[in-house]
Amino acid sequence: MVDMNLIIRCKTGDMSAFEELYETYSTKALRTALSIVNRYDLAEDILQETFCECFRDIKKLRAPEAFTVWFYKILVRNSWRMLYNEKKFSHKQLKTCESIMKDPHDYFKDIGSNDLVNAINRLSLPMKTTVILYYYNDLPIKEIAKIMGCFQGTVKSRLFNSRKILAKELKKQSTEFSGREYI
Numbered sequence: 001m002v003d004m005n006l007i008i009r010c011k012t013g014d015m016s017a018f019e020e021l022y023e024t025y026s027t028k029a030l031r032t033a034l035s036i037v038n039r040y041d042l043a044e045d046i047l048q049e050t051f052c053e054c055f056r057d058i059k060k061l062r063a064p065e066a067f068t069v070w071f072y073k074i075l076v077r078n079s080w081r082m083l084y085n086e087k088k089f090s091h092k093q094l095k096t097c098e099s100i101m102k103d104p105h106d107y108f109k110d111i112g113s114n115d116l117v118n119a120i121n122r123l124s125l126p127m128k129t130t131v132i133l134y135y136y137n138d139l140p141i142k143e144i145a146k147i148m149g150c151f152q153g154t155v156k157s158r159l160f161n162s163r164k165i166l167a168k169e170l171k172k173q174s175t176e177f178s179g180r181e182y183i
Contacts, residue, residue, distance in 0.1 A: 007064035018058075022051060028137065029075055035132045036079040038121060039086075046082055050075045072139065073147045076129055083125070119169040123162055130158040131166075 006024075009017035029050060034043035053074050061070055120131055126148070133139045133147065134155075141159075145152045 002065070002067045004064045007058075007061070007067045010058050011061065011064070013059075018055060021054075025071065026051070029071075032072070032075060032132060032137060033079050035120075035136060036076070036125070036129055037083045037086075042082055042086060043079075046075065046078045049078045049082070053078070068139070069143045069146045072133065072137070072143075073149075076133075076147055079129075080125065115170060115173050116166065119166050119173070122169070123165060127158050127162045127165075130155055131162050134159055 003024075006017055006021055010021055026047060030043055030047045033046040033050075034040060037043055037046065050071070054071060061067060120128055123131065129148065130144060133144045134141070139147070141152050141155045144155045148155070
């Protein structure tokens with residue numbers, strides 16, 4: 001839940017309020033961006049760009065209670081834009097990303113399964129983003145629809161189809177794992 005007083009103070013140009021806003025949102029925003037783009041360096045750039053945009057445009061935000069949707073809409077838009085602008089990354093860059101983080105999948109530690117993380121990463125970008133916003137950020141379907149600029153039914157459909165794909169993928173991985181022979 002966003003602190004309305006904090007947002008109002010940010011709108012008036014209070015730098016200490018903006019610092020507090022950054023402290024409140026930066027960790028989850030970084031993890032969300034990292035979940036979408038799978039590159040720590042790119043996620044940091046997205047975080048920086050998102051907060052710069054937020055700082056520049058927060059005065060235009062009419063309703064402080066809409067901050068969360070407004071903020072994540074900027075974050076998702078920046079994530080998608082930067083991901084599309086980046087060329088495919090090399091294995092060397094992936095190793096760098098993994099060495100920066102103690103556990104490359106700690107941003108999904110609440111979910112717990114590397115198999116699940118890998119399966120989520122294979123979803124299409126809109127489906128993956130929907131899953132991240134719904135399950136990781138606990139955003140309601142109505143807010144996700146606003147963030148992604150689509151209908152609530154589209155969000156529900158993406159969640160339904162993502163769950164089917166993930167269940168099938170995890171069942172496949174489970175079958176492969178149980179079928180292995182150990183010496």
